[in-house]
Amino acid sequence: MNLPDNLPSVLVVDDEVRSQEAMRRTLDEDFMVFTASDADAARLCMERNPISVILCDQRMPGLTGVLFLKEVRERWPDTVRIVISGYTDSEDIIAGINEAGIYQYILKPWVPDHLLATVRNAVEAQNLQRDTNRLHLELRTSTPVLRQRTQAKLSKARSVFDFDRIERAPGSPLDAVCEVAMRVARYDLSVLVLGESGTGKELLARAVHYASPRAAGAFVVENCAAMPDTLLESELFGHKRGAFTGAYEDHPGLFQRAHGGTVFLDEIGETSPAFQVRLLRVLQEGEVRPVGAAHPVPxxxxxxxxxxxDLEQRVREGLFREDLYYRIAGITITVPPLRERAGDIAPIARRLVREVGAELGRPDASLSDEALACLMGYPWPGNIRELRNEIARAIAISDSDAIAAQSLSSRVLHGQAGLASAAASTHGSALPRTGTLSERLDAIEAMVLRETLLRHRWNKTRSATELGLSRVGLRGKMARFGLEG
Incomplete structure (x- = not known):
C-alpha cells in the first residue's frame, strides 16, 4: 500500500476490534491508520509500511505491549512508541519505559481529544528530533561556511514558534496576552498559563521558551493528567537501575533532559496532593532525586x-497546595476562549484550511464567505481544537475545493441558526430600525432566508417548501440577497 507523503501513518495494535475501530475513528482524519490484533500482524504491517507512531495495548495474547514495543525499538527505532493500559499495569509500564523507549503512556478509558493530541505531539516530536539530529550532524561535520548556514537554519526553526506566528486578527485580545508573555519571556520566572482546553496554551508556552535566553535548550512537555503518580514521578524525575523490577538501567527524567531549557507541565491542576509535595521540593531546591537514587541531581x-x-478556587478547596501555586505562578497569563475573540476565528480558520488541506491532499481548499460566516457565528466550546476538527471534516466531505456552508456539521449550522433566530426574536435591535419600508422588509426577508437555509443545512427543496416558494423562486431570492448555495 502506498502512503501519501504528507500523511503520517499510525499503527493501532489491540486485540479488541471495537477498541481498534474507536481509535481509528479518532485518528483517521489526521493520519493513515493501520490496525493489527496481535504482535504477528503488527510485525507484518511494519515490514510493509513506514509507520510513524505505534499505539499498543498492554494486554495482548502472547506478548505484553511493553515486550512488543521493546522489539519495535530494536527493529524500527524511529517509530514513536505509545502504550495504552489501565492503572493496574502501571508498575509493569514503569519498568518498561526505558527498556522499550516508550514515548507516552495513555490510561484507559482514554479520551479522544487527548489521544489525538498525544499522537499529533508524537509526530511533531519525531519530526523535530529528525531535523535537530540532522542539523547537529551538519554542525559537527561541516565547514565554517556550512556551519554558519546551519546555524541560520536553527534560528529559522526557532522562529516557527515566534509570538507573531500565533494566528490572530489585528486588535485581537491575544495582542495583550502575547505582549505580556513576550516581556516576561526574557526573565527566568515561572509562568502559569490559564485557559480552557484547546485555546493554544502549549503554543504560547513554546513561544515563551523560544523568546527566552533558554531558546537553545530543550523544550519538553508532560501532560500531568495522563499518568498515575508513580509513573509521572519516574517520567519527570527519572529512576536508577534496580530501583524496581525491570529497571535495568538508569533513566534520566524530563527535568534532567531539559537541563538548561524549559519544562512545560500541562494540566498541572490535575495532580494529586502527594505529587504536589514532591514537585514543590524540586522547584524549591533546584534538584531532583530519581527513584532509587541515594543523592539528588541538580x-x-x-x-x-x-x-x-481555577487554581485559586482549588487552593481554597484544599485540592491544590497554596505554596506550590505561588511557586509556579510567578507570572500568570490567561488565554481567552475563542468565543471571546470572535474576530480571530476567520484568520485561524483560513490558516487551518491551508494546513489541514495540505495534510489531506487538498492544498487548494478554501472557505466560502457563507461557510466562514457560519464558523464565526458558532461559540466553539471546544475552542481551536474543535474548529480544527470541524474544518478537517468539512474538507473531507466537500465535493469542491471551495467549502460551502452545506459541508459544515449540523452542530455548527444549528448553532449559527440558533443565534440568528434568537437575535431576531428576542432582541429588537437585531431588526432594522432605519431606512425605507422596502429596505427594512428586504433586510428582514434576507434574515429569514438565511436562518431557514442554515437550519435545513442549505437543502433548497426543504427550505423552499417551508417558505412556500418554488426552487427557482428561492434561487432568485438567494441571488438577490447575495446568499451562496
Missing amino acids: VDVRVVAATHR
Whole structure:
C-alpha cells in the first residue's frame, strides 16, 4: 500500500476490534491508520509500511505491549512508541519505559481529544528530533561556511514558534496576552498559563521558551493528567537501575533532559496532593532525586505550567497546595476562549484550511464567505481544537475545493441558526430600525432566508417548501440577497 507523503501513518495494535475501530475513528482524519490484533500482524504491517507512531495495548495474547514495543525499538527505532493500559499495569509500564523507549503512556478509558493530541505531539516530536539530529550532524561535520548556514537554519526553526506566528486578527485580545508573555519571556520566572482546553496554551508556552535566553535548550512537555503518580514521578524525575523490577538501567527524567531549557507541565491542576509535595521540593531546591537514587541531581530548568482549572478556587478547596501555586505562578497569563475573540476565528480558520488541506491532499481548499460566516457565528466550546476538527471534516466531505456552508456539521449550522433566530426574536435591535419600508422588509426577508437555509443545512427543496416558494423562486431570492448555495 502506498502512503501519501504528507500523511503520517499510525499503527493501532489491540486485540479488541471495537477498541481498534474507536481509535481509528479518532485518528483517521489526521493520519493513515493501520490496525493489527496481535504482535504477528503488527510485525507484518511494519515490514510493509513506514509507520510513524505505534499505539499498543498492554494486554495482548502472547506478548505484553511493553515486550512488543521493546522489539519495535530494536527493529524500527524511529517509530514513536505509545502504550495504552489501565492503572493496574502501571508498575509493569514503569519498568518498561526505558527498556522499550516508550514515548507516552495513555490510561484507559482514554479520551479522544487527548489521544489525538498525544499522537499529533508524537509526530511533531519525531519530526523535530529528525531535523535537530540532522542539523547537529551538519554542525559537527561541516565547514565554517556550512556551519554558519546551519546555524541560520536553527534560528529559522526557532522562529516557527515566534509570538507573531500565533494566528490572530489585528486588535485581537491575544495582542495583550502575547505582549505580556513576550516581556516576561526574557526573565527566568515561572509562568502559569490559564485557559480552557484547546485555546493554544502549549503554543504560547513554546513561544515563551523560544523568546527566552533558554531558546537553545530543550523544550519538553508532560501532560500531568495522563499518568498515575508513580509513573509521572519516574517520567519527570527519572529512576536508577534496580530501583524496581525491570529497571535495568538508569533513566534520566524530563527535568534532567531539559537541563538548561524549559519544562512545560500541562494540566498541572490535575495532580494529586502527594505529587504536589514532591514537585514543590524540586522547584524549591533546584534538584531532583530519581527513584532509587541515594543523592539528588541538580537541574536548571524553567517551569511553564498550564491548566484549565481555577487554581485559586482549588487552593481554597484544599485540592491544590497554596505554596506550590505561588511557586509556579510567578507570572500568570490567561488565554481567552475563542468565543471571546470572535474576530480571530476567520484568520485561524483560513490558516487551518491551508494546513489541514495540505495534510489531506487538498492544498487548494478554501472557505466560502457563507461557510466562514457560519464558523464565526458558532461559540466553539471546544475552542481551536474543535474548529480544527470541524474544518478537517468539512474538507473531507466537500465535493469542491471551495467549502460551502452545506459541508459544515449540523452542530455548527444549528448553532449559527440558533443565534440568528434568537437575535431576531428576542432582541429588537437585531431588526432594522432605519431606512425605507422596502429596505427594512428586504433586510428582514434576507434574515429569514438565511436562518431557514442554515437550519435545513442549505437543502433548497426543504427550505423552499417551508417558505412556500418554488426552487427557482428561492434561487432568485438567494441571488438577490447575495446568499451562496
